[in-house]
Amino acid sequence: MSKPKVLISDKMDPNAARIFEERGCEVDVKPGMTPDELKGVIGDYHGLAIRSSTKVTPDILDAATNLKVIGRAGIGVDNVDVPYASGKGVVVMNTPFGNSITTAEHAIAMMMALARQIPDANTRTKAGEWPKKDFMGVEVTAKTLGLIGAGNIGSIVASRAQGLRMKVIAYDPFLTEDRAIELGIEKVDLDTLLSRADFVTLHTPLTDETRNILSRERLENAKPGIRIVNCARGGLIDEVALKDCLESGQVAGAALDVFAEEPATDNPLFDAPNFICTPHLGASTTEAQVNVALQVAEQMADYLVNGGVTNALNMPSLSAEEAPKLRPYMALAEKLGSLVGQLAHGSLTKISIEREGAAAELNGKPITGAVLAGFMRRYSDTVNMVNAPYLAKERGLDVSEIRHDREGAFNTLIRVTVETSSGPRSVAGTLFGTQSPRLVEIFGIGIEAELDGDMLYVVNDDKPGFIGRIGTMLGGHGINIGTFNLGRRDAGGEAVLLLSLDEHPGAEIMTEAEKLEGVKTVKALRF
Structure with missing residues (x-):
């Protein structure tokens, strides 16, 4: 795996570059570039470390196709278009305590x-x-x-x-x-x-x-x-x-x-x-300039290498220690958000994220951000945890977070519910072995499934022969089934089938699936 690349575009204590390198980043130090020069090279970098001279404008951000984080060595970020950076999914950090x-x-x-x-x-x-x-x-x-x-x-x-x-x-x-x-x-x-x-x-x-x-x-x-x-x-x-x-x-x-x-x-x-x-000397001491340079390098490297988020202006904080523990929960949350986003139809005005058991004890903001990132992919193919809350706000989506002290049938559980014109639609998931995300409920029906790759979601009447019919149909088109995941409300009632497939089903297959006896709903999913 290649190392993250960082550009230091303003004069900064040389120890900052050393910290980036020691923590697993490649770093280039190029102070004094013109806006056009910065625009020409910024696409090569994952991180941009600045002080007050570099102006991070929409033009620069549009050219920063690989940028993940901007770090300001200091407090003020007047020289960064933070809302535009947020819309681009770029984390903006400062160092509020260094000076x-x-x-x-x-x-x-x-x-x-x-x-x-x-x-x-x-x-x-x-x-x-x-x-x-x-x-x-x-x-x-x-x-x-x-x-x-x-x-x-x-x-x-x-x-x-x-x-x-x-x-x-x-x-x-x-x-x-x-x-x-x-x-x-x-x-x-x-x-x-x-x-x-x-x-x-x-x-x-x-x-x-x-x-x-x-x-x-x-x-x-x-x-x-x-x-x-x-x-x-x-x-x-x-x-x-x-x-x-x-x-x-x-x-x-x-x-x-x-x-x-x-x-x-x-x-x-x-x-x-x-x-x-005095000419804006508040932070102008040798100690302060060293402190903010070292601090911004540590913060950016932690984010690029370990996923830790500290002193971000547009994303909830997530310490490097928290990141490994939260990572499987965030993966689960993103998959649940994606699932409900792909399945729920009509006008969606409200989404709630509930956590119970072990999940309730964790930092909830990153989990909410991950749910929204998965959910908002129906609106944008560049969405991530940073810009998802902004996209949700732009669309008037009411987001609520609920933490339950109770522990139910699972040691840990995340539930995502959206309000639709047809009523609430809810999905829930847990972790198996503290690491492996699993769906355990979909629209009130218990089911156990991994959400990964190409999948086929089917709602059908629970009648004998249906599984054979859909298996034969897919086999006839040369599509291999990876896993079969079944759930039903009650015997002979409504059933849910989630199939993992080795390839995405095309329009012809979807049309044929819709015509199968007993099918109520069929939807191709991708995770």
């Missing part, structure tokens, strides 16, 4: 520089002045720091601020009371935070909900003399309103490492009073 300490420390440094006006004092002192009387700073001790966002970086800032004897309050819709107590901070709403905080630091991604979260109205209604630090993302603050508030004194000072438009070579804030800035 957390570095960014948090930069926020604290900016806060201290702002409190003591260090940049202006430095500039004027070097110019030959001695402006001691012009710089009256403020202490941070006993002041209130307001965090907008209390995730990984925000929590580190809180810890450092507490070491400076500051009181910390936070606004974060996802912060639980228990977590706030654990961090030693007070959870408040945004208006309360802005009315009480002496300093505010922002630690939230840029989304439709957070864009201009510090709007003109909020800045004007904040505590007079507030000082603001943003080392997170540009666009979180209304920059024009911030300048006006700095000039009026409503905001006593602001320190920004990020801007709405970057590179920020010309910004109205540059001539505002009590304003300091």
Whole structure:
């Protein structure tokens, strides 16, 4: 089996290439390529490792016919078209924790520089002045720091601020009371935070909900003399309103490492009073750049070689340790999804995936993704676990996941049910020997079958002679039967027959099968 090929297209710590090679990947390091040059070679690679320079556009993704994963050494993925990559079935990873300490420390440094006006004092002192009387700073001790966002970086800032004897309050819709107590901070709403905080630091991604979260109205209604630090993302603050508030004194000072438009070579804030800035240096330490490069190489190699998924933005996480255990379940889930997708007809608006027994104890997201990948193959021949949820969402498919604590007739079971115009249709499967997927129920009828290769699905009346008739018909066309799998509701009632065939039955055979005495439904399947 050939090794996965990875392209590193931005400057990165050389140890990243070493990690790829040690973990079983071929790697090429080609920083500085033009978009056309990248487009010309990307089709040869399974993985693309980048920082902020490479722009992964739809054109690049269209040319990346073998690409499985994009790894961003850093947090922001503004340079990657994540939705388009998802539609192409490409996993997009980042390294959200590799530069957390570095960014948090930069926020604290900016806060201290702002409190003591260090940049202006430095500039004027070097110019030959001695402006001691012009710089009256403020202490941070006993002041209130307001965090907008209390995730990984925000929590580190809180810890450092507490070491400076500051009181910390936070606004974060996802912060639980228990977590706030654990961090030693007070959870408040945004208006309360802005009315009480002496300093505010922002630690939230840029989304439709957070864009201009510090709007003109909020800045004007904040505590007079507030000082603001943003080392997170540009666009979180209304920059024009911030300048006006700095000039009026409503905001006593602001320190920004990020801007709405970057590179920020010309910004109205540059001539505002009590304003300091840096050129997006939050992650710029030797330690951070080494950490994110090594981390992205480890994550991508684990995915390409072992199937582990870590810090993916468009796919549930799946550790390298989990992957071997989940792999047979995912194979079973994909086959069940494919089966119900091939057999269910009409308008399909809802699908549910139930897990019970041992399956209920596992990470359910990859199992759901595998079911959807199998199911959605009726709509796309390029579907996989990454893009299947997006295809399902595009088609308005309601997906539900149900976990049962009970253990039934099987030690482990996955059931897939779709709602059709004729009512629910359900199939279920288990694992034999913890590895071998088996169908055990189809539309309420118990049956044991392997789902593999070309198969023929038949619903017929349970009457003597039928098996002989269909066997004779297939034999007459030179088609060999691999396995016979039978099930029925009750004696003389409706029966199900699943045959594995050595070749796919053509239209002529299907037409003849439909005319056999006792046949209600016949369908050619392929797995």
